[in-house]
Amino acid sequence: MAKTTMNRPDPDQLLEQLDAQERLLSHERLKVFLGYASGVGKSFRMLDEGRRRKLRGQDVVIGALQPGMSPEVEKIIQTMAVIPLKKIGAGEAMDVDAIFERRPQVCLVDGAAHDNPPGSRNPRRWQDILELVRNGIVVLTSVNIQHIAEHQEEVKRITGKRAEETVPESFLHDANEIVIVDVPPELLLERAAGGGSADPAQTETQRQLSALRELALLLTAEAVDRQLEDYLHAHGIEPLWGTQERILVFLTPGCNSEAMVASGLRNANRFHGELFVVYVRHRSLSRPDDARLQQLLGHAQKIGAETEVLDGDDPIEELIVFARRHRITQIFTGHRRHRHWWNDIVGGPIDRLIRAAEGIDVRVFPH
Amino acid sequence: MPGLDSPKHGQLKVYLGYAAGVGKTYQMLADAHELHRKGFDVVIGYLEPHGRKDTIAMAQGLELVPRKRIEYRGTAFEEMNLEGILERKPQGAVVDEFPHSNVPGCSHAKRWEDVLTLLDAGIDVLTTMNIQHLESLNDQVWQMTGVRVRETIPDWVMKQASEVVMVDLTPRALLNRLERGVVYPPEKAQRALQNFFKESSLVALRELALRQTAHEIEIRQVALPDPPVADHLTKEEEPVTPPAPPTPTDRILVHLTENPSTAMLIRRGRRVADYIGAECFAVFILRESDLAELSPVRREAIERHLNFARNLHLDTHVLEGDDIARTLITFARLHRVTQIFIARPRYSHWHGFVARNLVHRIVAEAGDMQVTVVAERQRQHSA
Structure with a gap:
């Protein structure tokens, strides 16, 4: 139950807590405006925030802009200091040296996915940005979702093509703030059509x-x-709730594992949640059963589940400790039908599991 | 706007946020201006600017249908003038604060009912709400924030929207706004900081809003197949992904009792059903002894739960039977139910023991159905 986990300060957890505190305490560095297409208004939101910061007395400069700005955006740009791009060969890159020399508090950099021409200080603009950040300059930047390196498969599945210039997803996690700029697609298409329908x-x-x-x-x-997790770790809070569905499939010998894992995956996908698959290696587990369960874990891993073999003599206890640590919202477990129901009516494993899984749904699958 | 000029039925657009002050009303008014500039006849049906300067400035230049005054117990209240808007018959109306409850004396108890009337009259509506007002998230929101939100929007009403837009702002920027007095006057800001505006609450609510918006987009997508690996285990490395087999139709059955935890069970069943695209039934089983005499307290609790289930559009039934497990399972078989939702029994006293027996009988006799024992959501101990 919850109490057991709370009384067991795990060194790993303590370390995580310290890391989380560090991430939270480190002051503002990088803020990313994320949009799903060009024209949603990322640049406008970024520049508008720059304008408001300037009004509040912060020293703001523009480090890089993209061509083809709307008149609305042009109006803001005219009120701000712009550090021109530097010509390098046939191309242009952000002038990082000039920005360092100018030493603003805040630098606005449009289009983080831009590739610098050969011979530049860094091959990619996002690397320039991280350099600014490391040197104590707060950067506001914009990124189009289509340019995240790790999601190119998905982007290709949706649009039929990959982006040529990309930003690694870790760049988003380096940001201490991320804002989504959302607008309905129809409005976007209208804007593109120049106001017509x-x-x-x-x-x-x-x-x-x-x-x-x-x-x-x-x-x-x-x-x-992730931010939420950092916050909770930093404050030593173990939440009894989940903001997203996290499904834990508990495999036992003879359970209908295929059905459970398939259903777990389908549910995790529908909820855009996470799937965990585990079994407990305890004393009375036979070798062949262990081998079979191990194999099932391998399968589960292949389809994208996070898997783990838990060790311990009390499977329920181990399972609950794991569930609490991973903020599980639903546990899937099997039920043996060939035993008569009154055999395990009270104090049976399902009963114990339901009792221990306070705050977690338990879904029982027939064998 | 192409989506907004259907001749018959008005279209609903919801600006979804996660707290007061993120800029929902501002964004909605900005879009109304864009529509107005294009020659679309849009009026302000109801606006609640909370004295925010930017919002008030943004409302300039749009026609306002004056509110109506209603006397209730000696106090004058101002509400949206539904009849006035219907008479004015614009193409579109801006209606702030979708989950608002009207004062008694209005045509409807809820503003969302007013909005449905406008839509029926062929008027498009732009409206605002925060994620914490969505009915099926009520328990989760309570767990996260300690606040039991009373004014809620049933999920099926949210589904009427043709478009849901997320209005985003980082929690830190929001807290800055609050400190600068942009959102609320100082004394109200202090109170706000106690609950919804705690940083952990804001971050959690924001995540809920992002996920809900993603879900709203997904259910409006024209039949995009699930990602290739979604539906079943692929054997070894199959290079070609098979066409996704038709997902078995899930049917969920929620077992209603007079126990207060039933409300939570209904919300959870509704939410899961919506996400997995399942039909959702609810059943209350009346024992023969109950038929003879049912105490007013129990009767009231049962009625309340039945109404709640119906209001959330669960297919709700009252059955008679002395053997609860058997009656429930017979109904489930008849309706080809795949999942039964029951409440987690309490483990503290004798009643708990009876409930545990029920859980076990249902599990044992459910055959090929799955049984989900739904945990009671509780408030966090720390924080």
Whole structure:
């Protein structure tokens, strides 16, 4: 039960807590405006925040801009100091030296995914940004979801092509703040059409944009979830609730594992949650059973579940400790039908599990 | 706006946020201006600017349908003038604070009912709400924040929206705004900081709002197949992903009792059903002894739960039977239910023992159905 975990300060947990505190305490460094397409208004939101910070007395400069700005954006730019890009060969890159020399408090950098021309200080603009951040300059930047390196498979599945210039997902996690700039696709298409109504032939585009939009929201939700975890760790809080579904499939010898794992995966996908699959290696587990369960874990891992073999003589206790640590919201377990129900009516394993899993749903699968 | 000029039924657009002050109303008004500039006849049906300067400035230039005054117990209240808007018959109306409860004396108890009336009259509506007002999240929000939100939007009403837009701001920026007095006057800001505006609450609510918006987009997507690996275990390394097999239709059955935890069970069943695309039934089983005499307290609790289940659009039934487990399972078989939702028994006293027996009988006799024992959501001990 909850109490046992709380009384057991695990060194790993303590370390995590320290890390989390550090991440939280480190002051503002990098803020990312994330959008799902060009034209959603990322640059505007970023520049508008720069404008407001300047009004509040912060020293703000623009380090890099992208061509093709709306008149609204141009108006803001005119009120701010712009550090021109530096010509390098046939291309241009952000002038990091000039920014260091100018030493502003805040630097606005549009389009973090931009690749610098050969011969630049760093090959990528996002690397320039991290250099600014490391030197104590707060950076506000914009990123299009289509340019996140780790999600190119998905982007290709949605749009049919990959982005040429990318930013690693770790860049988003380096940011201590991330804001999603959301707008309905139809409005975006209208803007693109120059104010007229969107062409009905654009439904395919609209479908693609919706899928990208969903991806952007989920990616932001994940970043926010990390922040939440940091916060909870830093304050030593063990929550009894989950902001997202985390399903734990508990495998036992003879359970209908395929059905349970498949259902766990389907549910985790539908909820955009996480799937964990474990079994407990305890004294009375036979070798063949152990081997079979091990094999099942291998399968589960292949389809994207996080798996673990737990050790301990009390499977229920081990399972609950694991569940609490991973903020599990649902446990899937099997029930033996061939035993008569009154055999395990009170004090049987299912009864004990339900009792111990306070705050967690328990779904019992028939064998 | 292409989505906004259907001749028959009005379209609903929801600006979703996670706290007061994130900029929902501001964003909604900005979009209303954009529509107005394009020649769309949009009026302000109801606006609650909370004295915020930016918001008030943003409302300038849009026609306002004056509120109506209603006397209730000697006090004058101002509410949206539903009849006035219907008479004015604009193409679109801006209606702030979707979950608001009207004062008695209005045509409807809830503003969302007013909005449905506007939509029925062919008027498009732009509206605002925070994630904590979504009915199916009520227990989770209470766990996170300690606040039991009373004014809620049933999930099926949210589904009526043709578009849900997330209005985002980082919690830190929001807290800055609060400190600068942008959101609330000082004494109200102090109170706000006690609950929803605690940083952990804000971060958690924001995550809920992001996930909900993603979900709203997903259910409006024109039949995009699940990701390739979604539906079953692939054997070894199959290079070609098979077409996703039709997902078995899930049917969820929620067992209602007079126990207070039933409300939570209904919300949870509704939410899971919505996410997995399942049908959702609810059953209350009346024993023969109950038929003879049912205390007013129990009767009231049962009625309340039945109404609640119906209001959330669960297919709700009252059955008679002395053997609860058997009656429940017979109904479930008849309706090809795949999952039964029951409350977690209390482990403290004798009643708990009876409930544990029930859980075990249902598990034992459910055959090929799954049984989900739903935990009672409780408040966090620390924080």
